[in-house]
Amino acid sequence: MTLAAKTIRVIKGRRPKVVVIGGGTGLPVIVKSxxxxxxxVTAVVTVADDGGSSGVIRDYINVVPPGDIRNVxxxxxxxxxxxxxxxxxxxxSSDSFFAGHAIGNLIIAALSEMKGGIFPAIQELSSLLNVDGHVYPASNTPLTLHAEFADGTTQAGEAEISAAGKQIKRVYVTETNPAATQPPAAMAEVxxxxxxxxxVVLGPGxxxxxxxxNLMIGNLGEAxxxxxxxxxxxVNIMTQKGETEGFTDAQHVQVLHDHLGEPFVDTVLVNIAPVPEHYLNANKxxxxxxxxxxxxxxLRAMGCRVISADFLRLRDQGVxxxxDKVATEVLNRAFQVHTKRER
Incomplete structure (x- = not known):
């Protein structure tokens, strides 16, 4: 997009305000576009991840897992x-601790200790990295994700929940620190x-x-x-093992509504471009x-507006x-909604 085109995309003399809530590899892609x-842009990033480099750091130091935050x-x-x-x-390196760690994760962990929490650490780092926008951890403290499965059993831990291979009935979060006396809460800035x-954009992820x-944090879900x-x-392009096997797009939305106790999703973006057969590397x-x-x-019975288009990008044998296409539709909605409210 040219600079001239960018200057047109304003609402009452300001840039449209978009909050993106999520985590994983899809979040930084949408945020950047x-x-x-x-x-x-304000990115609200999950703090319940316990896998990979983030998880190892979390095991060594009682900080919010930094990986998703780093990428955003x-x-x-x-x-x-x-x-x-x-x-x-x-x-x-073959070093038993540093091997596989991203330097940014270590910097975030260090700043979290220096500043007394992940939230002030990320604001300091945002200034150092000349960030245009806001990056907010969903909570200032590490959270543990819990799942109740359809068979009545439960499991704690993001990675363990996905690996269980069971149908999830509901999820919720608790403070990781067993000494915590208050339920999880988002900071006032969030x-x-x-x-x-x-x-407000949910996903992809x-x-x-x-x-x-993120939505299971009480005041965040209420907001x-x-x-x-x-x-x-x-809506995700593909179903996910251990989470959404066999789900339709409407079932994804119904799960969101069920968790917050009422319909709240206004618009869904649905990919209709076909995924080429045998393109996906199932091992990777x-x-x-x-x-x-x-x-x-x-979807329409739930009160959702459906925008179906080719949102597909194929790269590295992945889907x-x-x-850019998602961002364009999101901003189109921002302008359309604003115009309607001004009438």
Whole structure:
């Protein structure tokens, strides 16, 4: 998009305010595309991840897992490329601790100790990395994700829940610190951003382990229900093993509504481009199953506006959302909703 085109995308003389809530690999893609299309972006990032480098650091130091936050910071950063390359560098040393760790994760962990929490640490790092927008952890403290399965059993831990291979009935979060006396809560800045947004975007990302952990934080979920912003859910392109096997797009939305106790999703973005047969590398992306099937009648019965288009991007033998196309539709909704409210 040209600079001239960017300057047109304003609401009453300001950039459209978009809050994106989620985690995983899809979040920084959408955040970067929204930023590139001149949105004022706030990313609210899950803090219930316990896998990979983030999980190891969390085991050593009682901090919020930093991996998803690191990638979103880079997506919104205007720092020099060499600074971002160093920040994203992952050690290939054989050292028993450093092997596989990203330098940025270690910096975030160090700043969290220095500043007394992940929230002030990320605001400091945002300034250092010249971030255009806001990156907010969903909570200032580490959270543990819990799942209740359809068979009545329970499991704690994001990675363990996905690996259980059981149908999930519901999820919820608790403070990881057993000495905590208060339920999980989002910082005031997170709530203010949601209430002031033109559009709140959920996803793309794992339904039960990337999106819902955020909404299960009491005051954050309440803000999503009460905000006047348009709530847009980006439906996953593929079903996910251990989470959404056999789900239609409408079943994804129904799970969201069930967890918050009322319908709240206004618009869903649905990919209709076919995934080429045999393109997906099932060994590399072993949690991905089949394309999500569509149930437009059920979506509309839930009060959702359906935007169906080619949102598909194929790369590295994987199936992803095209961030630019998603961002364009999100901003279109922002302007349409604003125009309607002004009438």
């Amino acid at each position: 929204l930023h590139d299309q001149n949105a004022d 910071l880079v997506a919104l950063s205007n720092a020099e490329p060499i600074s971002l390359d160093v920040f994203q560098y992952r050690f290939d 709530i203010a951003a949601i209430m002031a947004a033109d559009v 794992s339904l039960f382990t990337s999106i819902l952990p 999503v229900r009460k905000t006047q912003a348009e709530i847009v859910y980006v 992306y072993n949690e991905i199953l089949l394309p999500v099937q569509h149930d437009y009648a059920a 992803f959302h095209d961030g």
